[in-house]
Amino acid sequence: MKNEEVDSGKRWCCVCAYDGTNYAGWQKQPTNDAVQNKIEDALHNIFSTPIRTIGAGRTDAGVHANGQVFHFDHQWTHGVDNMLQAIRAHLPSDICPLSIEPVSPSFHAISSAKGKRYLYRAVRGWAMPQEQGFCISLKNKSYDLEAMREASQFLVGTHDFSAFAVSHRKEEKEDPVKEIWSMTVNQKEREFQFEVEGSGFLYKMVRSMVGGLLEVGRGRIEVDTIREILQSRKRTEVVVSAPAKGLCLEQVYY
Known part of the structure; x- marks a missing residue:
């Protein structure tokens, strides 16, 4: 810019x-x-x-x-x-x-962009009132941080992410192949933070990836199931999009 x-x-x-x-x-x-x-x-x-x-x-x-x-x-x-x-x-x-x-007349907010970074926040236990709008409460459930970290790495790289997307408009057919540069799952005090960077994202893709990882963290699906779902290229009821309020667009790269 x-x-x-x-x-x-x-x-x-x-x-x-x-x-x-x-x-x-x-x-x-x-x-x-x-x-x-x-x-x-x-x-x-x-x-x-x-x-x-x-x-x-x-x-x-x-x-x-x-x-x-x-x-x-x-x-x-x-x-x-x-x-x-x-x-x-x-x-x-x-x-x-x-x-x-x-900026230059050739600059374009969409076509000039090289990638984006998103952050998803989830609080162990109950989010306080001042946090409620910006993260989700995991309530009284237990989550396995290391299992979520391990599963997240199956999502890094260039893949067809159809299984982690939601159909938006039939007239808009977007290439489902995207490149995820990095995905990290960290814990800061009582907060889990899912940070993902990539070249582009499908409709509800980040929320779906986080939803899948949370299912791994709860022990409801195995770590390897994330890879199997990804390779299937088909949306499954196992993957539920995490609530919107936990997600934030942090940066667009040019």
Whole structure:
């Protein structure tokens, strides 16, 4: 995201964070209850004309972001910091632009992206009220950390992830072959953290992978079952998508 070849600041790249609890995901909806709706409304108010934004990718309803990226085109001559503050002032408190910069007209939030990093959080026992929107409670169940770590490594590499995806729209046929660069499962105090990096992700893929690993952790399926499910390329009732509120888009790589 360099400033070279910028056409008087016509194209802008913004990194933003949001609490997805009250939104129908990133992609704008006719009901006006998506994050993108709120951002485009804010830009409309600032520039007094409709502004189309392009996001780096969708997040599901209830999913959060610390590093969602989007771009838009419009002239602005009042300084980068002034634009950032103006956008913040027109957004609700649960959506916050972190940075904005002019970029080359060739930059594209989707097609220029090389990969993404997600973090899923699950609390052993019960999540406190201030945590409830951002992680799931594992309640009184016991989980085997080492078993989840071992199973997670079957998901690293280039695979057909059809078994860990959910059909979204029939007219959208996405290549199910994705490359997962790394997947780690760590425990910090009473919290399990599932961190995954890869070139791309299918609909509900991260939540499905975490759901499968949690089944391993509970001892409901064997470690090797994750590999068998992956190789089957078929969705099975054994894999249940983990709840949206535990997932956060941490970073988009360019």
